[in-house]
Amino acid sequence: MPGVPADPRRRVYAAVALLAVSLAALAAVTLAQPNVLVDVLVYRAEGRAVLDGTDLYGFTVTEWDLPATYPPFAALLFVPAAWLPLPVVQTLFAAGNTALLAWLVHLSLRLAGRRTTPAALIAATALGLWLEPVFQTFVFGQINLALTCLVLWDLTRPDGARGKGLAIGVAAGIKLTPAIFAVHLLLTGRVRAGATALAGFVGTAAVGAVVLPDASADFWTRRMFETGRVGKAWIVDNQSLQGLVARLLHTPEPGPWWPVPAAVVGLLGLWLARRAHVRGRTAWGVLIVAGTALLVSPISWSHHWVWCVPLLAVLAAAPPRGRRWPLYATAALLTARTHWLVPHSGDLDLHLPWWQQPLASPYPLLALGLIAYAARRLWEDRRPDHRTPDGPERPVPAPATPGGREGGTAVGGGGSARGGV
DSSP, X not given: OTTOOHHHHHHHXXXXXXXXXXXXXXXXXXXXXXXXXXXXXXXXXXXXXXXXXXXXXXXXXXXXXXXXXXXXXXXXHTHHXXXXXXXXXXXXXXXXXXXXXXXXXXXXXXXXXXXXXXXXXXXXXXXXXXXXXXXXXXXXXXXXXXXXXXXXXXXXXXXXXXXXXXXXXXXXXXXXXXXXXXXXXXHTTOHHHHHHHHHHHHHHHHHHHHHOHHHHHHHHHTGGGOGGGXXXXXXXXXXXXXXXXXXXHTOSOOGGGTHHHHHHHHHHHHHHHHHHHHTTOHHHHHHHHHHHHHHHSSOOBGGGXXXXXXXXXXXXXXXXXXXXXXXXXXXXXXXXXXXXXXXXXXXXXXXXXXXXHHHHOHHHHHHHHHHHHHHHHHHHXXXXXXXXXXXXXXXXXXXXXXXXXXXXXXXXOOOBTTTBO
């Protein structure tokens, strides 16, 4: 590479070779799966339903009878997938997800306040392919990386940047879950960005209503409340709080044992995220919101947890001095795939003994641990003599009151073969 010194150039070549080997291994493992890129078939069917004017929420595809579950706006974005041959679409999804993973690594380091070299970025992308949520995203041909990049790009832009919040609104218009980040913007005093996110979301709904009026009426009045059509909430594929509770109680219908804890976790998570932002721990605030969203969502398939990439970046960038075990332990948990190792054929997910329960629900336990950790650190920050691992605590302006200038600081989650999209 012209202009690149010899040693950095060799590092780049080595990183590219590592990425090539990693992608080749991933392709071999993916092609050996019986349900390779199955969600691409759903997206393609949605695009075809738009072109043919058929019922968007009336079809199912594949042997698992997977339906469309996203808002109508998403179906409009999938129209190009219906124009191209399936092998071309699958190849584009795989290549696009590779590029998106590299971008997510870059954005994650920006969230953590760190820069990186091209060699380190490429190497991190090669290794990130084997994190279970990322791996599953590639296997199913999912759009989780795209949505996470939209949200994280928006959040890492300076407060007051033109159009900040719009990408979050668009992401919420594709899949509802990212809307929680608009709530986070409002709670942290970034009213203009939160309003922009809301406007972006409403805009996507309006586009869907104009182009697909019948499908829009069907989705917003009925389909969005039918969480059961997305898939079975109790299977190990579902790494939400509801999935954990259902398996723990050995029942497919946990009743109030799920919504009540989910409400508590949701309110606590948003409050802690706001406190983290006010105390200058902006990155942790973002991670808490992401973890909260994945916990309280009725269904969070394991591939929805691609927020593990920014989590690892933040842990790697600012570990406690002399203690890197949280980073190593989290990375090990995210690659161990323990929930696929427990018995889960048929309804065995509902009959797991107590000692297999943590293995069946690694990600919700991780998110709950993250919230508990954040609560402890924020409590410690209240001590007048408290110092952060990197030195004295930085003063941070408090969020503005409604109608005032935005406060805060700048920084610098389909389905499975068993569960549906």
